[in-house]
Amino acid sequence: MDLKFYQDLVVPAQTKIVMIIMDGLGGLPLEAGGKTELETAFTPNLDALAKHSALGLTVPVGLGTTPGSGPGHLAIFGYDPIQYQIGRGAMEALGVDFDMGPNDVAARGNFCTVNSKGVLLDRRAGRLPTEESNKLAELLRTITIDGAEFFIEPVKEHRFAFVMRGSGLGDDLTETDPLTNGVPPLPVRALNQNSLRSAELANQFVWQAGKLLANKQPANMILLRGFARFPVIPMYQQLFGLNPAAIALNGMYRGVARMVGMTVLDVDGNTLADEFATLEKHWGQFDFFYIHVKKTDTCGENGDFEGKVRVIEEVDALIPRLMALNPDVVIVGGDHSSPSLLKAHSWHPVPVLVYSPFVRADGVAEFGERVCEHGSLGLVPATHIMPIAMANALRITKYGA
């Protein structure tokens, strides 16, 4: 989709769109000829919704391409996931709910162990316990360098997110991690003129970190890799004229939502029901809601077919609460497939339904991979779902006279 082309057709309206993303929704049967997780689940409410919906299968990146969560979400949000890439450092910062801005350069950080000559002995400092990392992160936060702010956010074990904030900082930088022990960490080098200042700041930070950590055991140094700014991406407000909100329990999804302009709502609790309660609470304030369901993917990646079935059934049981709010358009889909059979993300297209009074409904009271294959949306690039939803929300005007 050409976003600029589309943006020019957007008109205001009072309608509301809800997008429910079950992470890794698409699946496979465990045995040839069997049913997928979604086909197995008892989903009377989704089935009833499907009957009045257009069904299809979304392709997040391309046929035969397995998407990570970042590209999978950008695609269903309407953005070409090859044109708009989220670097590894930025993903790490999103994962800990760090509010990245346009002046930030993020990196993945590791605590590591070096010998007295600065040679790497252990790139992960023995997978340092998270509590110790937290203390060391506090120490690193005391580092100050003129002209930039630094943020250190512990992730897990030896890992942390590192962010430099300052004006005009480029991200075309080499990494300090040599990816092997027995050699010293590398200096950060700028790969272009715009990143010279970033390289200098990063190197100063690493040098100071080394001094601060010198007497610690086993973590006496840090490594930085995957330097990345946020992609410059059109916001939902400008692109679709929407006032959007996100309901998600995990940092990364909250982060990607924030990246496209969504207000990330606080969820009081950590269940699916709590997420739907958040939707009810804020229903009057926004006209687009993204609700993220994490556990479908977790179960898929764990090879837990039955668990994934149960999570889908849990979502199904909450659908009446959504429909009681009388939304104009409802999208139920996924960011990618995660079949329990493969215990991983996969390349398979993802079931999707688009409900509205104005879709050409398929009239099939079932939501599953096979009925979606034969649905009226066909095999559709995920990026087309938002335009279809916007049209059904009567938020798009005619193209040409």
Added chain:
Amino acid sequence: MDLKFYQDLVVPAQTKIVMIIMDGLGGLPLEAGGKTELETAFTPNLDALAKHSALGLTVPVGLGTTPGSGPGHLAIFGYDPIQYQIGRGAMEALGVDFDMGPNDVAARGNFCTVNSKGVLLDRRAGRLPTEESNKLAELLRTITIDGAEFFIEPVKEHRFAFVMRGSGLGDDLTETDPLTNGVPPLPVRALNQNSLRSAELANQFVWQAGKLLANKQPANMILLRGFARFPVIPMYQQLFGLNPAAIALNGMYRGVARMVGMTVLDVDGNTLADEFATLEKHWGQFDFFYIHVKKTDTCGENGDFEGKVRVIEEVDALIPRLMALNPDVVIVGGDHSSPSLLKAHSWHPVPVLVYSPFVRADGVAEFGERVCEHGSLGLVPATHIMPIAMANALRITKYGA
């Protein structure tokens, strides 16, 4: 598909992919409401394979575009057939199994007849018998010019393939064939600086050929057209990380396969069964096999509906020998359609099945145009088939975090 994008996702694996291409597979019913050749054929083995496969229709170049064999093959091999073009001269050289290299410029050659003033009397020298052409080709092979090698390979009747080999030879050249009798052949002109040397060599060759043939009847001159180098194309080894082999009886298909990096295997015999015996013999040595079936197209072009049905049935009978090898992924498809009704290549999308334990099988025990129309692969660009096969062979890693 952006090949560079895809190449970066390829990971090693031990899996094997087999691609069976029935040339001109797609067909049409002879009468409205009837069955196509593929639908008519009794294919119990392909039907059984189809039941556990994803079905679809491939579009080689574009809807409404009839592909030649070159573009049809490049597309199903994964290459954009508009970006990568094989010039006419190169196709002629491939057709006689000539092993073209990066320093070669090929052209289509004709023996022709001129009068004493050099004016063309017959552009085809009365469609000279092939045996006479062979003798004249021997004569032309005696021509030597400093700084290049020349190759003359007879094709059929008055036609031959002409190849100049030398470093830095461009192919932006005009043709000597004026496309009409009553005028003299044209000189070769270079259309850019890089092709000046090629033009000079070609003109010298034509001049010497004219002297050698001066007293022959009726073929006393030659015409050259369609000068072309090979396209620079990413090899299967680098692009897909595959060690690929080709099994084909006809020069052109062997040539296109060689062009993308396939090892062209010798077939002991000239039947379909001999081709499958070659597959069995070399099964342990390669991880990708392309098997070409020529006669489906020959029958289609001859308007021989029944003959095409029988060839498809012959392929079907050999499928158990393939499946006994336990391949991980099997593709059965075509390079283009050749309906007997039209006695020619056509623009119709081509039936395809992709078998693997990880496809979302359509569960339909039938292989034919109409079931493929409703298959889960949909109407798919032929270039997407290899990425889908690679994904199912678990040879692709996740895109993005």
